[in-house]
Amino acid sequence: MRLDKYIAANTPRSRAEVSKLVRQGAITVNGARAIKASQHFDERGDTVMLLGETVKALGETYLMLHKPAGYICANSDAEHPTVIDLLIARDSKKFAHPLPIEHLQIVGRLDIDTTGLVLMTTNGDWNHTITAPNKKCLKGYSVETAEPIDESLAVKFLEGIQLNNEKHLTKPAILRVLGNTRCELDISEGKYHQVKRMFAACNNRVTSLHRYRIGPITLDTHLEEGDFRLLTPSEIALNAS
Numbered sequence: 001m002r003l004d005k006y007i008a009a010n011t012p013r014s015r016a017e018v019s020k021l022v023r024q025g026a027i028t029v030n031g032a033r034a035i036k037a038s039q040h041f042d043e044r045g046d047t048v049m050l051l052g053e054t055v056k057a058l059g060e061t062y063l064m065l066h067k068p069a070g071y072i073c074a075n076s077d078a079e080h081p082t083v084i085d086l087l088i089a090r091d092s093k094k095f096a097h098p099l100p101i102e103h104l105q106i107v108g109r110l111d112i113d114t115t116g117l118v119l120m121t122t123n124g125d126w127n128h129t130i131t132a133p134n135k136k137c138l139k140g141y142s143v144e145t146a147e148p149i150d151e152s153l154a155v156k157f158l159e160g161i162q163l164n165n166e167k168h169l170t171k172p173a174i175l176r177v178l179g180n181t182r183c184e185l186d187i188s189e190g191k192y193h194q195v196k197r198m199f200a201a202c203n204n205r206v207t208s209l210h211r212y213r214i215g216p217i218t219l220d221t222h223l224e225e226g227d228f229r230l231l232t233p234s235e236i237a238l239n240a241s
């Protein structure tokens with residue numbers, strides 16, 4: 001494993017900072033001063049120290065957040081509060097060790113006005129198994145619309161909808177009508193504003209959108225809006241299957 005990659009993954013230091021610290025002689029491997037940030041070491045046997053403290057492997061972090069409206073899915077933003085701000089505000093009350101905020105990736109974004117399940121992880125491969133188009137991971141949404149939802153829409157959504165500025169029809173989506181203007185929709189893609197655009201293409205308008213499921217992981221009904229929890233080992237493993 002490369003020294004800079006390891007330290008950046010397990011401390012708040014960036015890889016650029018690690019390079020600087022190596023030049024300053026602040027990093028050692030088995031007691032010997034590190035020579036370059038790109039040097040390799042054995043994670044199982046070698047001891048890396050930064051400013052006299054051992055750098056321990058944190059392991060990966062996986063969590064689910066119940067996103068409220070008004071927050072955007074970004075790591076930082078000049079205009080709006082972000083889902084990361086929610087974690088920072090509540091983190092210190094929840095865990096003995098701080099979350100690796102700067103290493104968290106958001107797994108499939110929601111619009112600012114959409115509520116519901118947001119997954120975050122430090123594990124890029126795990127993220128990929130959910131978001132890569134070829135994985136066809138189903139996302140479940142509760143939808144409310146301005147106009148009545150015709151039962152015939154289920155067939156249209158299954159066959160695919162032509163969205164503006166898209167080359168291909170949307171992939172088969174499963175619509176369950178629950179009421180006059182209420183339904184659930186499962187989609188396997190994650191195009192920009194996809195659900196809103198699908199309804200708009202059928203002369204309707206989404207007035208409320210809530211994601212309750214990503215693949216086999218369902219939003220924990222005990223989580224209040226704005227609250228989050230770590231995923232259980234079985235939830236983490238479910239995604240890998």
Ligand code: URA
Nearest residue numbers: 111114193194195196
């Ligand atoms: N589709 C949308 O239109 N918005 C979302 O936030 C998610 C899916």
